[in-house]
Amino acid sequence: EAGVVQSPRYKIIEKKQPVAFWCNPISGHNTLYWYRQNLGQGPELLIRYENEEAVDDSQLPKDRFSAERLKGVDSTLKIQPAELGDSAVYLCASRPTQANTEAFFGQGTRLTVV
Amino acid sequence: QKEVEQNSGPLSVPEGAIASLNCTYSDRVSQSFFWYRQYSGKSPELIMSIYSNGDKEDGRFTAQLNKASQYVSLLIRDSQPSDSATYLCAVTRGSNYKLTFGKGTLLTVNP
Numbered sequence: 001e002a003g004v005v006q007s008p009r010y011k012i013i014e015k016k017q018p019v020a021f022w023c024n025p026i027s028g029h030n031t032l033y034w035y036r037q038n039l040g041q042g043p044e045l046l047i048r049y050e051n052e053e054a055v056d057d058s059q060l061p062k063d064r065f066s067a068e069r070l071k072g073v074d075s076t077l078k079i080q081p082a083e084l085g086d087s088a089v090y091l092c093a094s095r096p097t098q099a100n101t102e103a104f105f106g107q108g109t110r111l112t113v114v
Numbered sequence: 115q116k117e118v119e120q121n122s123g124p125l126s127v128p129e130g131a132i133a134s135l136n137c138t139y140s141d142r143v144s145q146s147f148f149w150y151r152q153y154s155g156k157s158p159e160l161i162m163s164i165y166s167n168g169d170k171e172d173g174r175f176t177a178q179l180n181k182a183s184q185y186v187s188l189l190i191r192d193s194q195p196s197d198s199a200t201y202l203c204a205v206t207r208g209s210n211y212k213l214t215f216g217k218g219t220l221l222t223v224n225p
Binding site: 031033034035040041042043044045048050056088091093095097099102103105106107109113 | 119120122129145146148150157158159160163165202204211212213214215216217218
């Protein structure tokens with residue numbers, strides 16, 4: 001079974017430029033998470049989807065970040081414009097929408113804003 | 115008070131020893147508890163999940179949950195240098211599947 005797939009793996013952009021990350025969750029996993037992880041810190045939730053509905057986006061900086069999961073499967077996370085402080089690893093995870101199930105992570109996208 | 119708290123470490127143990135990693139959480143309605151291992155430059159990898167009070171063993175790993183004390187721990191027996199990594203504690207809150215992580219504890223196992 002394929003795991004969570006993210007692309008790109010690495011991205012270097014100049015500040016003020018836009019950037020987008022893509023995530024394809026494990027088949028059948030209705031819950032999808034986007035996290036941001038800074039060096040030496042734990043993952044911080046940006047947004048959580050249940051199918052195509054964003055049910056928890058309180059930590060998403062909505063002035064520059066946006067996300068979508070139009071068909072309830074794959075998802076994109078966008079930053080426009082990027083700032084130096086956005087440099088981090090962006091992680092996508094998915095899990096079945098059932099009690100007592102685990103979430104699995106993709107390989108992440110390492111973003112460097114210069 | 116942070117939702118999930120861990121000692122950031124580093125925790126250093128000799129090879130063959132028991133490593134003990136601790137985590138506390140603030141929300142009493144938390145229902146599911148997870149330990150992830152993260153090697154440097156890699157994404158988190160699930161190693162243990164626990165859903166009810168008591169101990170759960172899987173090979174060299176034992177997770178312990180005490181909901182009354184809002185405490186979850188991970189014991190690694192016969193620690194190996196390959197266990198050197200950051201260990202992340204994660205908790206889901208109630209039935210809404212919000213998955214919250216601690217900052218992680220860096221474990222170093224010395225040969």
